[in-house]
Amino acid sequence: MDVFEAIRTRRSVRQFTGETIPREDLERIVDAGRLAASGSNKQPWDFIVITDRAMIGQLATTSQWIEKAGAMIAVVMDPESRWWVEDGAAAVQNMLLAATALGYGTCWLEGYTLRHEDAFKALLGVPAEKRLMVLVPVGVPVEWPTKEKKSLAEVIHWERY
Ligand SMILES: Cc1cc2nc3c(=O)[nH]c(=O)nc-3n(C[C@H](O)[C@H](O)[C@H](O)COP(=O)(O)O)c2cc1C
Known part of the structure; x- marks a missing residue:
């Protein structure tokens, strides 16, 4: 699948079969994240890949659909870096597209993650000074x-707003 097809077909998926995902596919997805653009090329990110069913269950809290994910990727950012939010967003989007290209569904869970950030950081051993920005x-x-x-016509402007 080329990048335009991945961009066109990607949607938030909230219903998974529960199948496991091969490690090499998860590595390819995270690899796409770590290759994203970042302000001053600081790359202020770490990625935690979670495949343990019990841990996925804990991260799902009361959301049953999340429990059926084959894996979760936690995006950990260094807020000391000036553009950490933009950098994290770029990494997440790259991973969503890579996962789509490999045939997997994903969902950008940021509102959810931030609501539970302290509890999830403790579960995943994330250092206090880092931010747990998104779970995918x-x-x-x-x-x-x-x-x-x-539509494109609704949002595109040529030369001036
Ligand atoms: C910054 C951001 C935060 C999001 N947080 C959540 C979330 O907490 N829970 C959730 O189910 N989806 C979340 N989403 C997914 C959006 O609901 C989804 O992208 C939007 O409805 C558009 O649908 P699409 O992804 O299928 O194009 C988030 C997306 C973004 C970009």
């Missing part, structure tokens, strides 16, 4: 959602 569940989708997007 990765799984084999039960189905591919087709959420509507604004």
Whole structure:
């Protein structure tokens, strides 16, 4: 799948079959994250790949759909870096596209993660000075959602707003 097809077909998937994901696929997805652009090339990120079912269950708290993810990728950022939010977002988007290209569903869980940040940092052994920005569940989708997007004509402006 080329990058345009991955961009076109990616959607947040919240229904997984529960199948496990080969380690090499998870490495390819994280590799896409670590190759993202970052302000001053600081690369202020670490990625925790979680495949342990009990830990995934704990990270799912009361969200049953998350429990069915084959793996979770936690994006840990260094807030000392000036553009850590933008850098983290770039890494997450790269991983969503890479996972899509490999046939996996994902969901950018940021609101959810930040609500539970302290508890999840403790569970995952994240140092106090780092931020746990996003959890990305990765799984084999039960189905591919087709959420509507604004059209190009609605958002594109040429030369001036
Ligand atoms: C910054 C950000 C935070 C998000 N947080 C959550 C979240 O906490 N829980 C969730 O289920 N989806 C979350 N999402 C996914 C969005 O709901 C989803 O991207 C949006 O509805 C558009 O759908 P699509 O991803 O299928 O295009 C988040 C997405 C972004 C970019």
